[in-house]
Amino acid sequence: MEKRSTFNNLWLPYLLLAPQIIITFIFFIWPASQALYQSFLLEDAFGLSSEFIWFENFEVLFSDPLYFDSINTTFIFSAATTFLSLSTALLFAVMADRVIRGEMAYKTILTWPYAVAPAVAGVLWLFMFSPSNGILALALKDWGYDWNHILQGGQALVLVVIAAAWKQIAYNFIFFLAGLQMIPKSLIEAAAIDGAGPAKRFWTIIFPLLSPTTFFLIVVNVVYAFFDTFGIIHAVTQGGPYKSTEILVYKVYNDGFIGLDLGGSAAQSVILMFIVISLTVIQFRYIERRVKY
Amino acid sequence: MATVTIKDAVKTYPGNVQALHGISIEIEDGELIVMVGPSGCGKSTMLRMVAGLETVTSGDIHINGEWVNKKEPADRDIAMVFQNYALYPHMSVYQNMAYGLKNRKIPKDEIEQRVQDTAKILELEEFLKRKPKELSGGQRQRVAMGRAIVREPKVFLFDEPLSNLDAKLRVQMRLEIKRLQDRLGVTTIYVTHDQVEAMTLGHRLLLMNEGRVEQIGTPLEVYEKPQTLFVAGFIGSPSMNLIPVRLDPSGNQVILGESLPLPLNNFENIVNGDSSVTLGMRPEHLEACETENALMFLQVELLEKLGADTVVYGSLDQTDTALTVRLSGIHPVDTGDRLPVTITPEHLHIFDSDTGNRLN
Numbered sequence: 001m002e003k004r005s006t007f008n009n010l011w012l013p014y015l016l017l018a019p020q021i022i023i024t025f026i027f028f029i030w031p032a033s034q035a036l037y038q039s040f041l042l043e044d045a046f047g048l049s050s051e052f053i054w055f056e057n058f059e060v061l062f063s064d065p066l067y068f069d070s071i072n073t074t075f076i077f078s079a080a081t082t083f084l085s086l087s088t089a090l091l092f093a094v095m096a097d098r099v100i101r102g103e104m105a106y107k108t109i110l111t112w113p114y115a116v117a118p119a120v121a122g123v124l125w126l127f128m129f130s131p132s133n134g135i136l137a138l139a140l141k142d143w144g145y146d147w148n149h150i151l152q153g154g155q156a157l158v159l160v161v162i163a164a165a166w167k168q169i170a171y172n173f174i175f176f177l178a179g180l181q182m183i184p185k186s187l188i189e190a191a192a193i194d195g196a197g198p199a200k201r202f203w204t205i206i207f208p209l210l211s212p213t214t215f216f217l218i219v220v221n222v223v224y225a226f227f228d229t230f231g232i233i234h235a236v237t238q239g240g241p242y243k244s245t246e247i248l249v250y251k252v253y254n255d256g257f258i259g260l261d262l263g264g265s266a267a268q269s270v271i272l273m274f275i276v277i278s279l280t281v282i283q284f285r286y287i288e289r290r291v292k293y
Numbered sequence: 294m295a296t297v298t299i300k301d302a303v304k305t306y307p308g309n310v311q312a313l314h315g316i317s318i319e320i321e322d323g324e325l326i327v328m329v330g331p332s333g334c335g336k337s338t339m340l341r342m343v344a345g346l347e348t349v350t351s352g353d354i355h356i357n358g359e360w361v362n363k364k365e366p367a368d369r370d371i372a373m374v375f376q377n378y379a380l381y382p383h384m385s386v387y388q389n390m391a392y393g394l395k396n397r398k399i400p401k402d403e404i405e406q407r408v409q410d411t412a413k414i415l416e417l418e419e420f421l422k423r424k425p426k427e428l429s430g431g432q433r434q435r436v437a438m439g440r441a442i443v444r445e446p447k448v449f450l451f452d453e454p455l456s457n458l459d460a461k462l463r464v465q466m467r468l469e470i471k472r473l474q475d476r477l478g479v480t481t482i483y484v485t486h487d488q489v490e491a492m493t494l495g496h497r498l499l500l501m502n503e504g505r506v507e508q509i510g511t512p513l514e515v516y517e518k519p520q521t522l523f524v525a526g527f528i529g530s531p532s533m534n535l536i537p538v539r540l541d542p543s544g545n546q547v548i549l550g551e552s553l554p555l556p557l558n559n560f561e562n563i564v565n566g567d568s569s570v571t572l573g574m575r576p577e578h579l580e581a582c583e584t585e586n587a588l589m590f591l592q593v594e595l596l597e598k599l600g601a602d603t604v605v606y607g608s609l610d611q612t613d614t615a616l617t618v619r620l621s622g623i624h625p626v627d628t629g630d631r632l633p634v635t636i637t638p639e640h641l642h643i644f645d646s647d648t649g650n651r652l653n
Contacts (some may be wrong), residue, residue, distance in 0.1 A: 186379035189346050194393035194444075195367040204392075208383045 032273060038266035050263075057267035066243065067251070067268075074247040077161060078225030085165035086217055089172030090210075094202070096173070097180045107177070114170035118231030125163035126236045149237070153244025156237045160245050163236060164229045172217050179213035180206070219283045226275065248272055295357035295370075295447035295480050296322050297343065302352035304338050304504075312338045313504045315352065325474050325481040327495030329488060331527070335504040336484045337452055343482060344373050344450050357447055367396075372441035373450040376457065378433050380425040386412075386436050387421040390443045411443040414473070431462045438470070442477065449474070449481040455490065467493060488528055492516070500524050518642075522649035525573045525642055531604060531617050534579075537646060538572045547572060549612065555588060570652060573642030576604065576619040579634045581626070587633030591616055593626060605632065 041050040128136045131148040140147040149155040239246035256265025297320040304313040328336040341347040345366035394404045415435045492512045500507040508520040519525035538547040590610035597604040603624040643652040
């Protein structure tokens, strides 16, 4: 039996695919090729003319220590955000998995942060950690810890990590909870009979069985930290103090729209594009095949 | 080696749903007890209470004289084989079997030795490095048993271990379990809904229905003297003919339907208020006979010729009471025939129609 459906009409398949193709073209292929083209151009200071300079934008970029600082910041930021949001979400999911009464309410409440816009999430944490009157900043001061993320680069990074991770916890929580509920209860019971305490059961049975979910979420969260946290950073620190929270995406914006170095900014976009492509390739080739049990 | 004593075990779920209404049994050392009953009768719940996977609402469970109601499953020294095997999918067969030993801090070389020995018993040696998903159903089943055996527990608990296997494998594994239990002599509780498994495996059966014990006894006791209507209908295939009759006050005949008397004469001692009872006759105890010796006549409606037996379905002459007769071998009977049948009195079972209890 023929498994594929075949079309006799030559145009029908293209017509059916058209909406998807048009959207991909307008919102991805076209701007991406524009960025690629622009990354080879050098604009004059007034934006009146441009010159084709081949790879000079990239050469400048790779000899700029600030760019490597930004790469470094991005890696620290995304690793910390991913770890914080995944571990918290896993903890919540394990707890929620045990809840018998009021499960729906608990799940619903835990899901809400995901519906909060990034900038709003950022502002929320900004208020709480505001050095002059933020509730958490004041509490820290009472404890003898001087919180001032406006001056301290490290603290600023911690703040954006918390804000970014908080927003992602809900998403991770749902996946972890679903993953936990997929694990047959009898496996846990068998392990209990086999003499494994709750902690041992978690690390030797549950955690390994969750690994497909965990790897999927790591990729999703890294991509999120790389590309979707602009709003949070823009609302909280604007990349400061002194570029200590300037991740790659924020640098694209800063150099392009504030510094008006359109060519250099486009070159950075192109590099980011390759990072996304390679992360996707990793997800499809490595993770989806290898992480099975 | 251990005894298991269950006394008045009651299980009530939230919302006042009572799953068990007081189960009591004393299981001897080395005995294989089969808990059998239809789905939802509470047999698995009872087993899980012994395992410590369900709390005991009231009553006591002792393993080897020790009160275990509040003990963690790990501290009861039991091993359980689950219906879906519950093998750890990310571990090899070896790791699956070694897991329980590792958790008990047994030295590595002893673990190695015990796993190898167990693998040998179960013919699993060549699969030790494989993951569960690379095994067939029967092999997985053996790994699940291996995981239980290797621990050398006091009690084995089996929760419908064969119901995921195909018919042929089920028979084979049934024999294997029996052989293993004979050889190891470990006290075993085996839960199943399959009466053939129950009859072939159990030293004694515990028949359950709706959270109550119907009867405890050896397979033959249960077959020969079912204590309740439920047991009578549950054990035996095809199942026992159960016919509502009236007991004649003289005590030497029962009256079937409106006025069909069956001259049966060993019921002198039966005292029953309204004299409405249920007569039980196993299909294999009814025999075809000469017309003049016939106790009743069967209007043959349907035949199943199985070679070894011929199962005859029909209704009693002049009534619409359905009756099944199992004749041994190939019998020259045909649809539409009027088959004269008889039965020896010792094969008759009489039950109180209201309480379901055995009367003779």
